[in-house]
Amino acid sequence: MAPPVLVSACLRGVPCRFDGRDKAVRGVDEALAGREVVAFCPEQAGGLGTPRAAAELVGGDGYDVLDGRARVVDVNGVDVTEAFVAGARRALAAARRAGCAEAVLMPRSPSCGRGEVYDGEFRGVLVPGDGVTAALLERNGIAVRRAPGV
């Protein structure tokens, strides 16, 4: 049987997004049918409340944040890097505990984004890169896939 898969909690109907909503989509449920799912929200796990101010990566992507070259800043200018990194570490711990070899994550998020993230200017422009949690999971051997159909 396939090992469990870590999934962004908002994709499973948990209203944990910054705007207090979820992002459940049929394509994700279909892609995960029959798999054991570990639903996890790194931003809540890092101590951020819901709803919360939107945040973006500034100065680089999630790998740069992990290496101290970039920060995560919310739309009010508050530096929330520490919470994002703490949440990413907790996501990795949860994935390891459950034996996940794979994660399916919410596109474009500064935590969960895979392949593209917003550019840090809060103007809706995407640039290549991974979110903080996606980067930490990948760096530790967990294959991160962008959720389909979102």
Ligand code: SF4
């Ligand atoms: Fe969804 Fe990830 Fe954002 Fe949590 S941190 S709301 S799981 S995209």
